[in-house]
Amino acid sequence: MSNRKSGTQEIKVVxxxxxxxxxxxxxxxxxxxxxxxxxxxMMSSPGSGKTTTLEKTLTRIMPEIRSAVIVGDICTxxxxxxxxxxxxPVVQINTDEFGGDCHLAAHVIEKALDGMDLDNLDLxxxxxxxxxxxxxxxxxxxxxxxxxxxxxxxxDKPAKYPLMFRECDAALLxxxxxxxxxxxxxxxxxxxxxxxxxxxPIFELSAKTEEGxxxxxxxxxxxxxxxxGAK
Amino acid sequence: MSNRKSGTQEIKVVxxxxxxxxxxxxxxxxxxxxxxxxxxxMMSSPGSGKTTTLEKTLTRIMPEIRSAVIVGDICTxxxxxxxxxxxxPVVQINTDEFGGDCHLAAHVIEKALDGMDLDNLDLxxxxxxxxxxxxxxxxxxxxxxxxxxxxxxxxDKPAKYPLMFRECDAALLxxxxxxxxxxxxxxxxxxxxxxxxxxxPIFELSAKTEEGxxxxxxxxxxxxxxxxGAK
Numbered sequence: 001m002s003n004r005k006s007g008t009q010e011i012k013v014v015x016x017x018x019x020x021x022x023x024x025x026x027x028x029x030x031x032x033x034x035x036x037x038x039x040x041x042m043m044s045s046p047g048s049g050k051t052t053t054l055e056k057t058l059t060r061i062m063p064e065i066r067s068a069v070i071v072g073d074i075c076t077x078x079x080x081x082x083x084x085x086x087x088x089p090v091v092q093i094n095t096d097e098f099g100g101d102c103h104l105a106a107h108v109i110e111k112a113l114d115g116m117d118l119d120n121l122d123l124x125x126x127x128x129x130x131x132x133x134x135x136x137x138x139x140x141x142x143x144x145x146x147x148x149x150x151x152x153x154x155x156d157k158p159a160k161y162p163l164m165f166r167e168c169d170a171a172l173l174x175x176x177x178x179x180x181x182x183x184x185x186x187x188x189x190x191x192x193x194x195x196x197x198x199x200x201p202i203f204e205l206s207a208k209t210e211e212g213x214x215x216x217x218x219x220x221x222x223x224x225x226x227x228x229g230a231k
Numbered sequence: 232m233s234n235r236k237s238g239t240q241e242i243k244v245v246x247x248x249x250x251x252x253x254x255x256x257x258x259x260x261x262x263x264x265x266x267x268x269x270x271x272x273m274m275s276s277p278g279s280g281k282t283t284t285l286e287k288t289l290t291r292i293m294p295e296i297r298s299a300v301i302v303g304d305i306c307t308x309x310x311x312x313x314x315x316x317x318x319x320p321v322v323q324i325n326t327d328e329f330g331g332d333c334h335l336a337a338h339v340i341e342k343a344l345d346g347m348d349l350d351n352l353d354l355x356x357x358x359x360x361x362x363x364x365x366x367x368x369x370x371x372x373x374x375x376x377x378x379x380x381x382x383x384x385x386x387d388k389p390a391k392y393p394l395m396f397r398e399c400d401a402a403l404l405x406x407x408x409x410x411x412x413x414x415x416x417x418x419x420x421x422x423x424x425x426x427x428x429x430x431x432p433i434f435e436l437s438a439k440t441e442e443g444x445x446x447x448x449x450x451x452x453x454x455x456x457x458x459x460g461a462k
Contacts, residue, residue, distance in 0.1 A: 045277045046363045046392060047384025074364065076390050100394060102333065102364035130391070132277045133305065133333035133362050152383040152406070153278025159307050160361070161277060163331060175383070181412050183439075208414075 021138055024106035028113075028141025035118035038224045039126065041140055043164060044148035045157075046130030049174040051079045052207040053148060054127060058086035060217050065224055067123040070112045072104040079127060089116065095129065103134040106141055122228045132157065136164040144223055148172045151179060155189040158196045165193055170201040172216060177206040252369055255337035259344075259372025266349035269455040270357065272371055274395060275379035276388075277361030280405040282310045283438040284379060285358060289317035291448050296455055298354040301343045303335040310358060320347065326360065334366040335359050353459045363388065367395040375454055379403045382410060386420040389427045396424055401432040403447060408437040 032039050044050050051071075058067055068089040071079045080092035091112045095101035101108075104126060118124075126142065128135040136145075147168040149157055152175055158165040165171065171193050179186065186204070193200055201219060205212035263270050275281050282302075289298055299320040302310045311323035322343045326332035332339070335357060349355075357373065359366040367376075378399040380388055383406055389396040396402065402424050410417065417435070424431055432450060436443035 045361070045384075046388050047276060047381070073391050075393055076387065078387050078391065100364070102362075129364070130276070130388075131333075131362060131364050133331070133360070134365065150278070150383060152381060152409070153276075156307065156309050157277050157361075160304050160309065162306055178383070178409065178412055181409055 018137065021106050024110060025139035025141040028106055028110055031113070031118075032124070032141060032143070035121075036228050037118050037121050037124050038144070038227045039124045039140075039142040040220070040223075041126045041128060041135075041142040041145045042148065043128045043132070043135045043145065043168070044130060045132045045150070045153060048130070048148045048150040048153065049207045050127050050130070050148050051082055053172060053174060053205075054083060054125060055086060056207050056210055056213065057125075057217065057220065058083070058088050060213070061123070061221060061224075062086065062088060065122045065221065066120060067125060068116060068121055069125045069127060070104075070109065071127045072108075072129045074100050074102075074129065083127075091116065102129060102131050103138050104128050104140060105138050109140045123224050132161045132164050136167045143227060144169050146170045146172060148174050149189075150175045151182060151184050151186075151189070155185050155192055158189075158192045162196045165196040165200070168197070168200070170203065170216075170219065171197075173202060173204040174207055176204050176211060177209045249368065252337050255341060256370035256372040259337055259341055262344075262349075263355070263372060263374070266352075267459050268349050268352050268355050269375070269458045270355045270371075270373040271451070271454075272357045272359060272366075272373040272376045273379065274359045274363075274366045274376065274399070275361060276363045276381070276384060279361070279379045279381040279384065280438045281358050281361070281379050282313055284403060284405060284436075285314060285356060286317060287438050287441055287444065288356075288448065288451065289314070289319050291444070292354070292452060292455075293317065293319060296353045296452065297351060298356060299347060299352050300356045300358060301335075301340065302358045303339075303360045305331050305333075305360065314358075322347065333360060333362050333364075334369050335371060336369050337371045340371045354455050363392045363395050367398045374458060375400050377401050377403060379405050380420075381406045382413060382415050382417075382420070386416050386423055389420075389423045393427045396427040396431070399428070399431070401434065401447075401450065402428075404433060404435040405438055407435050407442060408440045 070091045072093045077092045080090045084090045145168040203216040303324045308323045311321045315321045376399040434447040
């Protein structure tokens, strides 16, 4: 998102925007801590399977983990409509109203919290705008960040979009049901992720068939419980 | 890419950046017209198949159409290395050096032209950063914009990322070789594109198998010849 004609002036502008965002993200983080809610920020390219992954995830963790979702899209309420079927409260943010933002910023999350019953919530999932670049630059006050990468996107994306993979706490390698039909080097993909982010937990799964889903669910449950266990 | 804390101040900042970009894009456009070079800006999500599409396209149009490529990535020279095999001159831009920009701006294109022999060129292809949002906002002085959408990304992406589809002159629906393995409604995808951009030319193809490639090549050749035919 750093836009500038040439040189330092526009970089300063971007710094100011990010500084302002960090202040708002800090406020969100304090609120989430006070209310004892674990917040997960899920990011990816468009069409890598965030929504299907969340549908299947919510089915498996609710009602044990009381969950809600904030869904970011530029336009449409397609994803919110799908996720609402899980029974979880869903808030749709359309950044079209804010000029078509390419990411969710901390102040947008703060607005989306209005009317949300945080006291009766363990987990708030934010499904970010489909974009492998800009959302990684914006802290929203979350506890944990996860990136979803579809195997159809190729093995080299972590090297080409390193900030996203550096900033996230885990990677979901999705759509492994399509592996028999792709020229895809699974080991190369994993190695590329680990080169960018040594030790990163990687879950190879298919949101469609739910193959490989259990380790991801266990990891997420443990993360949530480590914060809100005593609620 | 429009970033703001709240309200109008940051919108003004973004407007200024876009105004400055438009001026530089105008300079590029006049240069391309003077040198009689047709410029194609190719955009898409990460991993939708831009590079493979270009590899196969260059093989089919060269040497009849003398072509060069400017490749934008945040990091790595993977795509430039692949495209250089075509024999076309390739310039790699790594926006990492500019702070990790999420798009190619007009001034970056202007710098990449340095040393390029425009007089002996019919077609300059710009492979933009993999991002379905921000690149659509930045004019680089091109004659034509094309968006590549992989069928693995789902049918609803044109509705969710409308600016990209509105701004582009044609859409390539790529990876149709995977259709037998996907729950994909081809008609719904095409209808969604046409709702966002009535009359948009759509080429359903596979860059891997080259199925459906001919109509796209013919369309591109005609576009180029309509500008540089008399060169």
